[in-house]
Amino acid sequence: MAIDRTHCQQLDAQDPLSGFKARFQPPQKHTIFLDANSMGAMPAAVPDRLASFCTDEWVELRRQGWNHTEWLDRPRQIGDAIAHLMGAGQGNVVVCDNTTVNLYKILTYAWQSRKSGSTILTEDGNFPTDLYVAQGLNHNHPDPPEIKVCASRDELMDSFNTDTAIVYLSHADYRSGECWNMADINHRAHAIDALTVWDLSHSTGAIPVDLTGDDADFAVGCGYKYLSAGPGGSAYLWVNPRHAENGWPTICGWMGHQDVFAFATEYEPLSGAGRHATGTPAVIANEIFSCAAQIWQEVDEKHLWAKHKALGDLTMELLEQECGSLGVTINTPREYKQRGGHIGFSHPGAGPVSEALLAAGVVGSFRRPNSLRFGLGPLYLSYEDIWEAVSRLRKILESGDWQDAKYQTVSV
Ligand SMILES: Cc1ncc(COP(=O)(O)O)c(C=O)c1O
Known part of the structure; x- marks a missing residue:
């Protein structure tokens, strides 16, 4: 049976780690960051911690900070x-x-x-x-x-x-x-x-x-x-x-x-x-x-790993279901024990596709010659995020938007 958005929402409703999403600062725009393999999300506590570090510790303590912090x-x-x-x-x-x-x-x-x-x-x-x-x-x-x-x-x-x-x-x-x-x-x-x-x-x-x-x-x-x-x-x-x-x-x-x-x-x-x-x-x-x-x-590491596995399985299944006929091939092994933190897949136009994805608010990464990577951070990604990211990818591939001249210069 095909996976749909409702199924992903049901998975989110049962997620024991869902409470951790609020511990990270959400982006202002509806961007889906799939770059945990490159840079993880910012904990929401960071701005206050830095502010108090500056005023209470650096300004007021200076060198005494070594003793009192x-x-x-x-x-x-x-x-x-x-x-x-x-x-x-x-x-x-x-x-x-x-x-x-x-x-x-x-x-x-x-x-x-x-x-x-x-x-x-x-x-x-x-x-x-x-x-x-x-x-x-x-x-x-x-x-x-x-x-x-x-x-x-x-x-x-x-x-x-x-x-x-x-x-x-x-x-x-x-x-x-x-x-x-x-x-x-x-x-x-x-x-x-x-x-x-x-x-x-x-x-x-x-x-x-x-x-x-x-x-x-x-x-x-x-x-x-x-x-x-x-x-x-x-x-x-x-x-x-x-x-x-x-x-x-x-x-x-x-x-x-x-x-x-x-x-x-x-x-x-x-x-x-x-x-x-x-x-x-x-x-x-x-x-x-x-x-x-x-x-x-x-974080209970067993929950963390189970969610990462489920996110990875879902990513691969959706990539195949939604984009398999549009030139996407999974590079990462199917076998869970052989998988690392990100899912890699290839497409003949991977570089421009990656640029078009960025423009559509999906931040993955590109590696030459033709691979894309989705890095999965289990504490702040929802199953619906994966659905949404793959849907945006499908639209880019279906419409051929990625072939537009503005996507041909590829960033790192
Ligand atoms: C596997 C691996 N090791 C090391 C590094 C680089 O580490 P650093 O820049 O902290 O020296 C990277 C950077 O992406 C990496 O992917």
Whole structure:
């Protein structure tokens, strides 16, 4: 039976997470944002938090803010609030720096911690910055790893061997949304004495992640995507407690010192993941992230994942039902366990279609040569939003509007 708007409204009426929509600021126009894989929605508490930060904390406290506020606690506090979304224990997630810096810190730390092998094994679906960080290590490190970038998933699976020191992957592919089986990769890596480093940017806050249960070694991820940390918001890193005391962090900064305000001459690393904090935290950005963290703390991750699955199923079914005969093909695997946070699909005119969608108030994203992505934020998207977005897409394709000259220059 065909899905219609009424069916979507019924799903909304039964949604246990529907109350969370009001915790995010709605856009003024009737725009549907399907870009959680790029930037999550703004928590409604942010403007007041920033206003009071400016007046009560910056203006009235200035440097005393370090003593009388939570500025210095935020990296650990936010880490604890999001830990349940990735199967991490309390105290093992630290919010700091950006993802690239964290990748560099953690990949280098993993490289120093390796048991054997001389190769970092990855594949070209890993995000470019991840690949560049590995290449940089090969270029700059005094004891450089070989970097093997596999051209396909099958090649990667066939490349595990005793020379492999680290398996280094984005959990979900940033283009297709295809997900690795984390437990299986960790298991295979450990069987050859290799370690694993995961980029969870397209997973945490959308799909089930169980770093502890799946026995991963290290992970990092973006704060500003599904987690709603805000533009340029801090990233996070996770270190399996068994590696927490392996050695000094890559960047030995004062925030990773055992006693920050002792101003000791000698570096003494903090115990645990906290040693990977570097310098002064991004205080203002973290105030914004803390508004989202407050929400995440209240979210039952099982409900979150179930809603994300249902939104993803609905998106794929509607794309096929409404637009399948108009040139749309789904790129993301059907199998739920192989899906990341977004649904990818292709169309021969994907770039101009993406522009026409923007003009029609549907914010997805385009990736060359012909893919579109709908990133699904379960806390603020309704099932009816999906219906509405796909209906607008169908109209654009049916009318051929996307072929208009004004849509041929494609934005990022
Ligand atoms: C998988 C993945 N990793 C890393 C990044 C970049 O992170 P940052 O700019 O915080 O270094 C992105 C950006 O989109 C990404 O998709």
